[in-house]
Amino acid sequence: MIAIVLPSANATQVVKIGASNPLTGGSAANGKDIENGVRMAIDEANERHFKINGEDVQFVLDSVDDQGDPRIGVQVAQKLVDDGVAIVIGHYNSGVTLPASKVYAAAGIPLIDPTATNPAITQQGFGSVFRIIPTDAQNSGNAGKYAVNVTKAKRIAVMDDRTAFGQGEAEEFKKAVEAAGGSIAVSEFTNDKAVDFSAQLTNIKRANADLLFFGGVDNQAGLLVKRMKQLGMRTQFLGGGAIADTIFTNIAGNDAAEGALAWEYGRSLEQLPGGKGFAEKYKKKFGTDNLTYSPFSYDATWVAITAMMQAKSTRPAEVIPAIRDIHYSGITGKISFDQRGDLKNPTSTLYQVKKGAWVPVTMIGAE
Structure with missing residues (x-):
């Protein structure tokens, strides 16, 4: 007799969200702050029990340490690709983002950068690289x-x-x-x-x-x-x-x-409608005050999750167009992208x- 196994009614799709930052070295404090912003958004999303295309989803953080080093950045970028992440939030340094972005683009995986500001990052013509922070x-x-x-x-x-x-x-x-x-x-x-x-x-x-x-x-x-x-x-x-x-x-x-x-x-948290609330939630969750960039990484993660919901898919090829067309009101302000993937209305x-x-x-x- 051949046993036929039917999919469980409670099957959950696990969606990996990659994050790459310097978690050791001189920029480790900022790197950890950025990682915390991603983690906070993922935890909040999971508490809301989202479905994508009718299927329960659980978002999982896949975080790596790029050490602020371009060579290491390329290596961990390939690790994230091999891990099967749906999207990447990072990197902190422009010098790391530039070579790492080529790895993601070759794999067809979207990158949303919350911190790297060198204009060349979005001038490479990939169409899959976005930035929610003003350029230099x-x-x-x-x-x-x-x-x-x-x-x-x-x-x-x-x-x-x-x-x-x-x-x-x-x-x-x-x-x-x-x-x-x-x-x-x-x-x-x-x-x-x-x-x-x-x-x-x-x-x-x-x-x-x-x-x-x-x-x-x-x-x-x-x-x-x-x-x-x-x-x-x-x-x-x-x-x-x-x-x-x-x-x-x-x-x-x-x-x-x-x-x-x-x-x-961007704007200071004091100037933003949800800034005070974000700062309070961050301190309650992590036991320390947030630094500069966690609001940006938090918003970048929510942009990624919102794009998946709108695309009704977690497949990168279907998520990229949804990111390109997104209009999202986040902690850092209103987020939408120009042709290159930069903010339309930076502050x-x-x-x-x-x-x-x-x-x-x-x-x-x-x-």
């Missing part, structure tokens, strides 16, 4: 215009960490400064592992720069500002994205950090350190 051209462009038109800086210095992210920020800042009629007095660079910037800052001080724009991340920016204070520099510090965080102020110290400026991607917020805390000053972009 948008955010650092605002910083460049602000430096010339608002601070009235005459002698502007630029420094970057030579990563795809930091150098991309610096280049877009320079373009915006020159387009606004300003000029760059001196350009310096370091690397993303450096802890001493004395040589570069000595040159910047010698050039009598009244403003320094830094393309890099919060921990190095904090060390940079601390050293500026030690050298007696009165140069205004202006950062791009990935600066306005407690890591910066803790490293720089209150005296050195006071008055520092940073243009960040940027200027923060300044006042009494040891980053305080929003002004915003440019969509309401």
Whole structure:
């Protein structure tokens, strides 16, 4: 006798959502924060017991550590592909995202990036790469215009960490400064592992720069500002994205950090209707305050899940068009994508350190 096994009425489809971030190394705090945002969205979705095309689904997080290293990033990207993920949320670093995105595109798997901002990421023509955060051209462009038109800086210095992210920020800042009629007095660079910037800052001080724009991340920016204070520099510090965080102020110290400026991607949680609620839920779930990017990774995950619901499918080939056409109201604002996969209506917020805390000053972009 041949036994015929019928599918269980309670069969559940397991849908893997990949996440890749630096979970070790200098950016581990941000990487864990981003992973937490994805995890929170997945847990909430599972609590709602969704069905896709009439079948129960359970979303599962498949998280990997790319260590902020492009070579490792490609390796873990292939692991996620081999694991059969339906979609990927990541990566944190632009320099990792650029090569890893090619792996996902070759496999036909969509990528939604909550943090990487180099414009080249969505200019590769894949059609399966999306970004829910403003690009460097948008955010650092605002910083460049602000430096010339608002601070009235005459002698502007630029420094970057030579990563795809930091150098991309610096280049877009320079373009915006020159387009606004300003000029760059001196350009310096370091690397993303450096802890001493004395040589570069000595040159910047010698050039009598009244403003320094830094393309890099919060921990190095904090060390940079601390050293500026030690050298007696009165140069205004202006950062791009990935600066306005407690890591910066803790490293720089209150005296050195006071008055520092940073243009960040999106709006502050205080400015967003659901921001306070998100922060409270995050702290209750993980026992710590959220950092900058977990709201973006949370929204990216919900965009992915919503697209699957709208497509009535978890097959990547059917989910990609649904992402492309999506209109989603998230914690970070209204999300829809242009032809390249970038936000149609990006926003940027200027923060300044006042009494040891980053305080929003002004915003440019969509309401």
